[in-house]
Amino acid sequence: MSAQSDKHAVLCEKLKACDIRPTPQREVVLKVILEKRDHPTADEIFARVKASMPTISLATVYNCLETLVTCGLVRQVNLERAPTRYCPNLQEHAHFHDEVTGKVHDVELPGDFMDRLRTILPAGFDASTVELNFRGKAATN
Amino acid sequence: MSAQSDKHAVLCEKLKACDIRPTPQREVVLKVILEKRDHPTADEIFARVKASMPTISLATVYNCLETLVTCGLVRQVNLERAPTRYCPNLQEHAHFHDEVTGKVHDVELPGDFMDRLRTILPAGFDASTVELNFRGKAATN
DNA sequence: AGTAGGAATTAGAATAATTCCAAATCACCC
DNA sequence: GGGTGATTTGGAATTATTCTAATTCCTACT
Structure with a gap:
C-alpha cells in the first residue's frame, strides 16, 4: 500500500468515524487543514485545495468546513473582524x-x-x- | 445645571480626557453605549442614535466606534461570525x-x-x- | 446491473458587515 | 471672525459568507 492511499484511508476513516460521507472534496479539505497547521482562512484553503482539485468551488469549501466543524474534526477560530480561520488541533x-x-x-x-x-x-x-x-x-x- | 447638560459635560470630559474632539456625534454614540449595556452591534447603535440625531450616518457611527475603541473608552467584542458588539465595561x-x-x-x-x-x-x-x-x-x- | 432518492457539489447571485472615497461641514486656534 | 485640519456624510465598493437552483453523485434496493 502506497503512502498516498494510506493517507487517503486515514482521512476516509476519520470522516466515516463522524458519520459523514467521505467525499473527495471533504477529504482534500481536511487534508489541507491537517498538513499545514497555520490556521488558514476559507480562501486560503480554497486556493490550496484547487492545486489538487481544480474544479472544486468555494461554496463547497465552505460546506466542507461547516461539516468538519460541526462533527468536531476541525475548529474554527474567530479573531476580531478578520475572516474565520480553521485549526486542526483538537x-x-x-x-x-x-x-x-x-x-x-x-x-x-x-x-x-x-x-x-x-x-x-x-x-x-x-x-x-x-x-x-x-x-x-x-x-x- | 440640568441633568441633561450635566450628562453632556460628563461625556464631554471623557472624550477630552482621551485627547479627541468632543463632537456631538461621538458624544451621543458614547451615551448610547453607556446607557444600555447590552452589547449592541454597530447597526443597533445606529438605530438608537438616530432617535436623538436623525441625520447621523452609519459611516459616522463606525468612525466614532473606532475612535472610542482606539482611545479605550469602549471595547469591542467579537464572537464567531456575528457582527462586532460594543461594551462599555472597562x-x-x-x-x-x-x-x-x-x-x-x-x-x-x-x-x-x-x-x-x-x-x-x-x-x-x-x-x-x-x-x-x-x-x-x-x-x- | 438498473434505478429511485437523498446527499453533495457547483456556479453564480444575494446578503450583510464594514470600509473607502470625495465632497461638504465643523470645531478649535489665532 | 477666518483659516485649517479634523470630522461627517452619503453612496459606492469591498469582503466574507450564505443562499439558490440545477446538476451530479452515492447508496441502497430490486
Whole structure:
C-alpha cells in the first residue's frame, strides 16, 4: 500500500468515524487543514485545495468546513473582524494572535485548564465552549 | 445645571480626557453605549442614535466606534461570525454568549485573573490583550 | 446491473458587515 | 471672525459568507 492511499484511508476513516460521507472534496479539505497547521482562512484553503482539485468551488469549501466543524474534526477560530480561520488541533488550547505578522499560534495549556476556567462562571451559566485568545507581539524566531 | 447638560459635560470630559474632539456625534454614540449595556452591534447603535440625531450616518457611527475603541473608552467584542458588539465595561471581565437568546453577558473576574492567565504563555510571547469568551446556556431568569 | 432518492457539489447571485472615497461641514486656534 | 485640519456624510465598493437552483453523485434496493 502506497503512502498516498494510506493517507487517503486515514482521512476516509476519520470522516466515516463522524458519520459523514467521505467525499473527495471533504477529504482534500481536511487534508489541507491537517498538513499545514497555520490556521488558514476559507480562501486560503480554497486556493490550496484547487492545486489538487481544480474544479472544486468555494461554496463547497465552505460546506466542507461547516461539516468538519460541526462533527468536531476541525475548529474554527474567530479573531476580531478578520475572516474565520480553521485549526486542526483538537487538544484544548488557546490562541495567540501575533499583531505584527498576523500569524496565529497555538498555546498549549495545563491539563484541566479550561475546566478550571469554567469554574469562575456564576451559578446558572453552563458553558459548552471556552475560548481563550491572546493578542500581542511574539519574539521573532 | 440640568441633568441633561450635566450628562453632556460628563461625556464631554471623557472624550477630552482621551485627547479627541468632543463632537456631538461621538458624544451621543458614547451615551448610547453607556446607557444600555447590552452589547449592541454597530447597526443597533445606529438605530438608537438616530432617535436623538436623525441625520447621523452609519459611516459616522463606525468612525466614532473606532475612535472610542482606539482611545479605550469602549471595547469591542467579537464572537464567531456575528457582527462586532460594543461594551462599555472597562473592568477586566470575560464574556458569556448565550446560545439560546444570543445575548452577551459580562462575567466579572477575580482581581488579577487576566494577569494570571498571561503567565501561561511561553517565553517570548507578550500579550497586550487577553480575551476570554464562554458560550453556552444560561439559566432563564 | 438498473434505478429511485437523498446527499453533495457547483456556479453564480444575494446578503450583510464594514470600509473607502470625495465632497461638504465643523470645531478649535489665532 | 477666518483659516485649517479634523470630522461627517452619503453612496459606492469591498469582503466574507450564505443562499439558490440545477446538476451530479452515492447508496441502497430490486
